[in-house]
Amino acid sequence: MSHDPLLDITDLSVGFDGFDGYADVVGNVDLRVDRGEVVTIVGETGCGKSVTTKAITGLLDEPPAHIDGGVEFDGMDLRALSDAERNDLNGDRLGMIFQNPLSSLNPVFTVGEQLTDTAQFGGNEDAGFLSYFRQRHTEADRAGARERVLEMLREVQMPDPEAVMDSYPSELSGGMRQRALIAQALLNEPDLLIADEPGSALDVTVHDRILSLLTDIIEERDMSILMITHDLGVAREISDRIYIMYGGRIVESAPTEEIFQDAHHPYTQGLIASIPRLSGAQMAGGIDGSVPEYTDPPSGCRFHPRCPYADDDCRGTEPSRTSFGPDSHAVCVRHTDDGPTPTIEETKHRLITNESDGTEDKP
Amino acid sequence: MTRVGQLLRRLSGMIASLLGLSVLIFVISRVLPGNPARLALGAMASEEQVEQFAAEMGLNGPLSAQYVEYMRRLLVGDLGQSLQTRNPVVEDLIAKLPATFELISIAFGFMIILGIPLGIIAAQHRGGAVDNATRFFAFATVSVPSFFVGIVFQLVFGYYLDWFPITGRLSSAYGDEVVRTTGFMLVDTLLSGSFAAHLDAWAHLLLPALALSFSGMGQVIRITRSSMIDVEGKDYIEATRAYGLPSWLIVNKYSLKNAFIPTLTILGLQYAWLLSGAFVIEIVYSWPGVAKYGVQSVLTSDVNAIVGVTMLVGVVFVTVNLIVDLLSSALDPRVGLAGDKR
């Protein structure tokens, strides 16, 4: 199968200088989004997914961040771009939907003003003050941009778009704000849309509607999307391929259905085993423990403190990649040695047993 | 509560404050130990003269009656006669107010024109040499007594360098040319058609206004800087970078408006401090304004004038606070008219 990558990330690593020392957050990340694909990164809060996306869009200040590795967009090396060029690219071809709709909209400007500015000047770094002034106040230009915004608001199913244009973010409901954010990201017709937990700050019913909105948009526009979520169920609904991220590392990647039928990594298996089912079958109550401290990460495999299969090999060596298919791999010591191969059933069984007798594999 | 309701409530609060102030001044001028009439006339005056004067000033009789009389006169606009000038105090105040107002306004202008850009630059070059130098400057200006700045300016720019005059509003050479119409020297010189006189007026304004603006400037620099830094880190600014908006637009339109609201509050406060600093600067530069008049009244125990000046300052102060709150509310929809956040 030949690839046509729009976004190609190779061996990305990101670390931060901080008060408590150097935080080694993301490492060895290989990630690809082909044209027309929907790819999702799934992981817990703190697994490094947001950091990865910020590295892509160039929103990290270096220092204190240290970024290494290749980030290519449509053949262009993003890391070699200047700030100005980056800005242009961001506005033109990349769209980003932020996680928190309340804090991502500027509270002292109306929605109309912010979105129209984005429509008129997004990706337009050379717009100097004079040309801004001219364009902003040329009736035709501004009105044209306004129309585009209104159209977009309608497309995201915003109730009463005219009124929303003149409203301040604090006057809108959570769902409306999220739609405004989506509209803002789509205004300049990006080739790649990056969506950071869209709707997760909202309550469940609104969240659902936002997701189906996104699905509709994806169908209509044939865009590529990189989505971030902590919810495996959400990922399943809309993705073509899924990357599972833990502790700043990609631990598994596969086409969507393959993950759910035949996940290879214990973490993924644990996640699947914990998905509530209505059938009444027993489920694992989640995976004990919490994400690693990046200033003092676990040795060897970063998941070993919480893994039901962990042994000395896991503590000692960093696991390498095992391929299971053209687009499918997992990173686990268990696949390269002679020990038991993890399966969803086995993992589920081990997690439940650990729960009931309270034992845990200690690092 | 509706906007109008909030406004009304605010106004009634203001009136209450001013009323309280009038009581306070009344108490100070009449009730406290120390005989105002005696103080005014001096130790040489005879008992009779003191008595007569006291009667004229309404200093006899029960306190409540005195207060009523005092308030009546105040509301009518009768502030009595000034001891120093023998004019009605109200006339004195009206005559001298433009000079002070002009001085304060130019000083305010300096604070904004110099202070805000310096704050923005310091925020953008955070941690660098420019930032450190600016912060030190801000610190120093807040710590130095304004009369000292005034004197040092006179010394350096007046005496040593001889660039600027050090007293008064206009050189005597132009005294005949310029006709007083508005009382604002910058305006009057233009109206009188003499550009040279206009420049001269600026020359006279520069040092005192700059000296006056110093202490406030430091505060403006600091608050602008810290607000801008605060705002830079906000999600919504990060979002504008992701949308590819040109960076100067992000800073100068978006960040600035967000950062301006705390700055605005400080600016309002600074206006009041300017008024307070004027009392000292006008003395140093022999500036014939209300503040100098106020100081002279205090030194000569000119009671009516003291009351007049104090009430005037009170009214200005309270009004400026109201304006600041109104502007804050207009800029940030989350802020109510009482200056509170909804």
Added chain:
Amino acid sequence: MSVVGLVIVFAIIVAAVLAPYIAPYPEHAGTFTDFTNAFEQPSLDHPFGTDDVGRDILTRVLFGYRIALTLVAVVLGIGVPIGVMLGLVAGYTGGWVDTIIMRITDTFLAIPPLVLALAIASAFEPTLEIAMFAIASLWWTWYARLARGLAASQVDQEYVQAAKIAGASTPHILFREILPNCLSPLLVKATLDAGIVVLTGASLSFIGLGVQPPRPGLGTMVANGTQYLPTEWWITVLPGFAIFVLVMGFNMLGDGLRDLFDVEVEQ
């Protein structure tokens, strides 16, 4: 930076306290004239020079610091406790007590402190003590306002409710429970205020209402020296500079404290 401030303030306090012992010419601090030595430029003998009647300026500056620091101590020593007490009561009790106290505070806050101090001082003979009284009598309002805000924000906190339920008396709640939680903003404000008190006092003296000659008030010295500008500049400039250093020290200290406490609060 606050360390530098602390050092400055500390050094000045020590110098001021020890002034009678370490000043080169302690007798110059009061009435003293020696016209043969008047108008001396700064030299080894007189590091700050001498003034118009022959007094050593360095000595007088040291004694001037004594006066300034005494002013700060008196004003804050009276103003802060009274203001905080009234503010705590107002914030905690609410209702008409709160309204009355705040109305009074608003009245005092309706004009800048210098002007009000001027007005108060005008009613009496101009002396240092009167000036101190004038300033102290209005300074409490700032603390009342601050303390009230702090107390009001604490009233609904759990630890206050718990104390109430346990039957603690109101004074106990106010002073043993709420106050310790409000200390850091108050402390920061007091330190920053010290500088403003010094400036206000110096301004009053400069105008003629504070420290009277021949006492060595810093502001008074500056005023006295203006008539000898620009030739004998040190008579004015050096005391003025001395004020600047003291206030700068307080401001640095206060700023540093504010950063320090903010950091703690965030953690």
